[in-house]
Amino acid sequence: MTERKGTAKLDYLRKIEKEIQQKWEEEKMFECDAPVEQSTNKNKYLVTFPYPYMNGRLHLGHTFCLSKCEFAVGYQRLKGKRCLFPFGLHCTGMPIKACADKLKREMECYGNPPQFPDEEEGEEENKPKAGDEIIIKDKSKGKKSKAVAKSGGAKYQWDIMKSLGLQDDEIEKFADAAHWLDYFPPLAVEDLKSMGVKVDWRRSFITTDVNPFYDSFVRWQFVTLKERKKIKFGKRYTIYSPKDGQPCMDHDRQTGEGVGPQEYTLIKMKMVEPYPFKLSELKGKNIFLVAATLRPETMFGQTNCWVRPDMKYIAFDTASGDVFICTRRSARNMSYQGFTKENGVVPQIMELLGQDILGCALSAPLTSYKVIYALPMLTIKEDKGTGVVTSVPSDAPDDIAALRDIKKKQALREKYGIKDDMVLPFEPVPIIEIPGFGILSAPFVCDELKIQSQNDREKLAEAKEKVYLKGFYEGIMLVEGFKGQKVQDVKKPIQKMMVEKGEALIYMEPEKQVISRSSDECVVALCDQWYLDYGDQEWKQQASDVLKQMETFCDETRKNFEATLAWLQDHACSRTYGLGTRLPWDEQWLIESLSDSTIYMAYYSVAHLLQGGVLNGQGPSPLGIKPEQMTRGVWDFIFFKDAPFPKTNIPKESLQKLKQEFEYWYPVDARVSGKDLVPNHLSYYLYNHVAMWPNDSGKWPQAVRANGHLLLNSEKMSKSTGNFLTLSQAISKFSADGMRLALADAGDTVEDANFVEAMADAGILRLYAWLEWVKEMIANQGSLRTGPTDSFNDRVFISEMNAGIIKTEQQYEKMMYKEALKSGFFEFQAAKDKYRELATEGMHRDLVFQFIENQTLLLAPICPHLCEHIWTLLGKPGSLMNASWPVAGPVNEVLIRSSQYLMETAHDLRLRLKAYMQPPKSKVSCSGSQSQLIAVVVD
Structure with missing residues (x-):
C-alpha cells in the first residue's frame, strides 16, 4: 500500500461528498413509489444485487460488483426512467451461527478474555494433532478445562473479531448470534450511504425469522413450491458436514464452492486365505480390499491391484458382516452412506500399513485371472478414492507403466517381498478396441510417447488424456456379453450387473475437498432431506425458456448458464442448524440460505409498506398491517395476477396498493452478480421465477450481468496477506468518487478485474483538476470568445462532443463501464484539451459551457457527487439526479x-x-x- 504525501485534494472531494449525500437524504432523492396511474408503458428500471452476507464489513469485492448496479441506475435515471435500486442484507444460514458458537466454545475453554495456549516453534512433534483432547489452563483464573485441538492454520474466532477492530468487551457479545444481526447490517447501510449509492433504503431488510414479514414471505413461497410439486422428500446423496450434523451447501463452505458428489463403483476384491500375518486373527471372515473406480467396464482386464506401502489403511466391519480395507478418509465417507451398522461410526478393527498387505492373493470380479495380487505403487494419493487401486494395464497408462517397472526391476520386487509368480505371468488383457490405438490402447500409446517408467508424470498425463477420451467416445467392447457395444453405452449396465451380484457397491465422495465454515472436512452422506427437484426435465426446460429470452451481455455467461442447466440436479433446501425460516410443514427443518434467496426481489416491491424502513421488520407498518395478517391468500393476491381477493381484515385499498407496487416494479430488469454464482444462486433464480409465475412470462428475469472477481493491485485480495480493503477503508483512502472511478476502470468482462490504487490516486487528481478548470471557466467566462461557432476547430469540437455522447451511451447500454469511462471522460477530456490547444482564435464560451454540461452528465453515473456539485456551480435548477441525458447532434466524421x-x-x-x-x-x-x-x- 502506497503512502500519500498530502490529502488536501482528497479532503476537499470528501467534504463535497458529505454535503451532497446530506442533500440527497433530505430530499429523499432515491425513494421511489409506483405511480398511482399506471400505463402499459411503465418506463421503469429495477436493478438488484445479491444481498451480501452480514458476518463482517462490506469489502471492495462486494463494492465492485454492486457498483455495476449503481452505474446502471445513474444512467437509466438520466434516460428518463423511474429507477429502483433496493438493497437487502442476508443473515440466513450457517456462518453467523457457526462463528457465534465457535466464539462461545473458545470462551468456555480458554476464559474471557481467552488465554490461548502458546505455540512454541521447533516442537512440532510435541504439538497436539487435530482432534486430540488437550488440557487448557486459564492463566487469569487458575482453572483447567478440556478442549479439542484445532487443525493447523485455523484462526481463533476471537482473533478474527479483534482483526475487525473490536475490543474484548465488545467481542463477547458476538457469542450470541442475534448480536450479529444487530451489529453488522447498520454498518453495511452506513458504508453504502457513504459511497453515495442510489438505494431506496425504506425497502431494506434482514432475513431470517427475526424479521416476521420476510419470514412470512418465505413460508408462502415454500408452501407454493411444495404444492406445485417442486419440493420433494427422500434419501439423497449430498455434501455433508459431520461436525455440523447437516448438509453443507455452497454458502456454508470455506472451500469447495460448487463441488458436488462424485459417484464411483466400489470394486470388492476378496482376499484369499491364508491371510497376511497382520490379518491372521481375522481368519474365517470375508475380507475385501475395496477400490473406487470410474471405469467399471474395464474390470474385465484386471491383472493386479495397487496399494501404497507407506500409506495407512484400516480394516473395519461393515453392516453386512464383511471386513473392508481402505483409507480412513474413505471409510469415514462410507459410514455416512449405509456401509456400517451405525451411521457415521466406523467400527475399526485395526490399522495397517500398505506393506502389511502387499503380496496378498485376491479374487477380483470379472477378470479372466483366477487370482491376482496386491502390488506396490508409490504414487497413490490419499485425498481421492480408497487408497486401493485396481490395475487394468490394457487401458490405463499408469497401470502398464507401473506393471512394466515391477516386471523389469527384480530389486523392487525383493524390496517389498513380491514373488516372481505374483507379477511375471500377468499380461495385459484385450478388452476394448479403440480406433487408431488397437486392442491394447495403453501399451500402444505409452510406446508411442516413449514412456520409460511410472515416473514420467507429464507424458503419462498426456497418455491418459488420449486413451480415456477416445476410449469413452469411440471404444468398442471385446468381452463376451458386451461384444460390439460402445463403451459409453455399457458403463451403467456393467455397474448394475456387478452391484446385483454383490461384487461391487455404489460409493460417493466429494469431487474435491470441501471444508465447512466450522473447519470440518465434508463427506458425501445419504440423507433424509427435503430437496428442490432441479433435475425434473419439465422444470429444467422451463428454466431454459427463461434463459432464451434473457439478456446476458456476453456469450460466456450464457454458456455457463446452459452448462449449469444441463447438469443441475436435486438441491437440498433444508437443514437443522443455523439461522433462517422454518419449513412450514416440518418445523424441525430450517430453509437453507441458497433456497430462501431466489425470488426475494419480489419482496422489495412491498417491503417499505410493510416494514416502514426498519431492517428487522419489527417497527410500525405504514399500512398498519401485522405480520400474522399476511396469510397465504394475501400473498397470493399481491403476487399472482388472477388470484381472488382474500378473506382478510386488511383494508382493500391497502392490499391494492401492495399489488400495485409489485405489478409496477416487476420484473427485475437487471440482476448484477459475480460469475461464480451462475452455477448455483443465479440458476436457482431462473428456476424459482418460472415455478412461481409459470404462466406469466412478464414476471421472469430480463437480464443478468455477471462479472469476474476483483484483484487489488494485480493480486488476489486476502486479509492474511494484507492485500485487502473494506468499502469504508477505500472511501477513506480515495474518496467515494475516486474509488468509483477506479472501480469503473477496473474491468468490464467476466475475467477478473483489477482495482489499481495508483489509478484511484490519479483519479483523485483528475477529478480535482476537472473541478478547478470548471471553476476557472465560470470565473473567466467573460474573457471567452462569443459570436458564431463556425470556425474549423469549433465545428470539429462540436462533432467530437456529439460522437462522444453517442459512443458513451452505447457503452452504458451494454453495461460496459470501463469503456463508458474511456469514451465519456478520458477521450471526452482529450477532445476538450485538443480544442483548447488548437483554437488559436480562442475557445468559444457557448461550446465551453456546453462541454462542461455534457461532461457532467456523461460522468454522473460513475462520479455523482462531483458532478452534482458542478451542476450546482453551473446554476442549473434542481438536482442533477433529475436531469436528462444529453441529446447528440449530427457527427461529421469527415471533419473529425x-x-x-x-x-x-x-x-x-x-x-x-x-x-x-x-x-x-x-x-x-x-x-x-x-x-x-x-x-x-x-x-
Whole structure:
C-alpha cells in the first residue's frame, strides 16, 4: 500500500461528498413509489444485487460488483426512467451461527478474555494433532478445562473479531448470534450511504425469522413450491458436514464452492486365505480390499491391484458382516452412506500399513485371472478414492507403466517381498478396441510417447488424456456379453450387473475437498432431506425458456448458464442448524440460505409498506398491517395476477396498493452478480421465477450481468496477506468518487478485474483538476470568445462532443463501464484539451459551457457527487439526479478525420523540423528543398 504525501485534494472531494449525500437524504432523492396511474408503458428500471452476507464489513469485492448496479441506475435515471435500486442484507444460514458458537466454545475453554495456549516453534512433534483432547489452563483464573485441538492454520474466532477492530468487551457479545444481526447490517447501510449509492433504503431488510414479514414471505413461497410439486422428500446423496450434523451447501463452505458428489463403483476384491500375518486373527471372515473406480467396464482386464506401502489403511466391519480395507478418509465417507451398522461410526478393527498387505492373493470380479495380487505403487494419493487401486494395464497408462517397472526391476520386487509368480505371468488383457490405438490402447500409446517408467508424470498425463477420451467416445467392447457395444453405452449396465451380484457397491465422495465454515472436512452422506427437484426435465426446460429470452451481455455467461442447466440436479433446501425460516410443514427443518434467496426481489416491491424502513421488520407498518395478517391468500393476491381477493381484515385499498407496487416494479430488469454464482444462486433464480409465475412470462428475469472477481493491485485480495480493503477503508483512502472511478476502470468482462490504487490516486487528481478548470471557466467566462461557432476547430469540437455522447451511451447500454469511462471522460477530456490547444482564435464560451454540461452528465453515473456539485456551480435548477441525458447532434466524421489528419501531419512535420534543425555531424549546406520545408513548418 502506497503512502500519500498530502490529502488536501482528497479532503476537499470528501467534504463535497458529505454535503451532497446530506442533500440527497433530505430530499429523499432515491425513494421511489409506483405511480398511482399506471400505463402499459411503465418506463421503469429495477436493478438488484445479491444481498451480501452480514458476518463482517462490506469489502471492495462486494463494492465492485454492486457498483455495476449503481452505474446502471445513474444512467437509466438520466434516460428518463423511474429507477429502483433496493438493497437487502442476508443473515440466513450457517456462518453467523457457526462463528457465534465457535466464539462461545473458545470462551468456555480458554476464559474471557481467552488465554490461548502458546505455540512454541521447533516442537512440532510435541504439538497436539487435530482432534486430540488437550488440557487448557486459564492463566487469569487458575482453572483447567478440556478442549479439542484445532487443525493447523485455523484462526481463533476471537482473533478474527479483534482483526475487525473490536475490543474484548465488545467481542463477547458476538457469542450470541442475534448480536450479529444487530451489529453488522447498520454498518453495511452506513458504508453504502457513504459511497453515495442510489438505494431506496425504506425497502431494506434482514432475513431470517427475526424479521416476521420476510419470514412470512418465505413460508408462502415454500408452501407454493411444495404444492406445485417442486419440493420433494427422500434419501439423497449430498455434501455433508459431520461436525455440523447437516448438509453443507455452497454458502456454508470455506472451500469447495460448487463441488458436488462424485459417484464411483466400489470394486470388492476378496482376499484369499491364508491371510497376511497382520490379518491372521481375522481368519474365517470375508475380507475385501475395496477400490473406487470410474471405469467399471474395464474390470474385465484386471491383472493386479495397487496399494501404497507407506500409506495407512484400516480394516473395519461393515453392516453386512464383511471386513473392508481402505483409507480412513474413505471409510469415514462410507459410514455416512449405509456401509456400517451405525451411521457415521466406523467400527475399526485395526490399522495397517500398505506393506502389511502387499503380496496378498485376491479374487477380483470379472477378470479372466483366477487370482491376482496386491502390488506396490508409490504414487497413490490419499485425498481421492480408497487408497486401493485396481490395475487394468490394457487401458490405463499408469497401470502398464507401473506393471512394466515391477516386471523389469527384480530389486523392487525383493524390496517389498513380491514373488516372481505374483507379477511375471500377468499380461495385459484385450478388452476394448479403440480406433487408431488397437486392442491394447495403453501399451500402444505409452510406446508411442516413449514412456520409460511410472515416473514420467507429464507424458503419462498426456497418455491418459488420449486413451480415456477416445476410449469413452469411440471404444468398442471385446468381452463376451458386451461384444460390439460402445463403451459409453455399457458403463451403467456393467455397474448394475456387478452391484446385483454383490461384487461391487455404489460409493460417493466429494469431487474435491470441501471444508465447512466450522473447519470440518465434508463427506458425501445419504440423507433424509427435503430437496428442490432441479433435475425434473419439465422444470429444467422451463428454466431454459427463461434463459432464451434473457439478456446476458456476453456469450460466456450464457454458456455457463446452459452448462449449469444441463447438469443441475436435486438441491437440498433444508437443514437443522443455523439461522433462517422454518419449513412450514416440518418445523424441525430450517430453509437453507441458497433456497430462501431466489425470488426475494419480489419482496422489495412491498417491503417499505410493510416494514416502514426498519431492517428487522419489527417497527410500525405504514399500512398498519401485522405480520400474522399476511396469510397465504394475501400473498397470493399481491403476487399472482388472477388470484381472488382474500378473506382478510386488511383494508382493500391497502392490499391494492401492495399489488400495485409489485405489478409496477416487476420484473427485475437487471440482476448484477459475480460469475461464480451462475452455477448455483443465479440458476436457482431462473428456476424459482418460472415455478412461481409459470404462466406469466412478464414476471421472469430480463437480464443478468455477471462479472469476474476483483484483484487489488494485480493480486488476489486476502486479509492474511494484507492485500485487502473494506468499502469504508477505500472511501477513506480515495474518496467515494475516486474509488468509483477506479472501480469503473477496473474491468468490464467476466475475467477478473483489477482495482489499481495508483489509478484511484490519479483519479483523485483528475477529478480535482476537472473541478478547478470548471471553476476557472465560470470565473473567466467573460474573457471567452462569443459570436458564431463556425470556425474549423469549433465545428470539429462540436462533432467530437456529439460522437462522444453517442459512443458513451452505447457503452452504458451494454453495461460496459470501463469503456463508458474511456469514451465519456478520458477521450471526452482529450477532445476538450485538443480544442483548447488548437483554437488559436480562442475557445468559444457557448461550446465551453456546453462541454462542461455534457461532461457532467456523461460522468454522473460513475462520479455523482462531483458532478452534482458542478451542476450546482453551473446554476442549473434542481438536482442533477433529475436531469436528462444529453441529446447528440449530427457527427461529421469527415471533419473529425480531417482534424485528426492535420494533427498527425503537424506532429510529423514537427519531428522532421527537429531533425533538420539539429546540428549535423559534418558540415552540409542546407538544400533548397530543406529550406522550403522549414519555411512551411515555421509558417
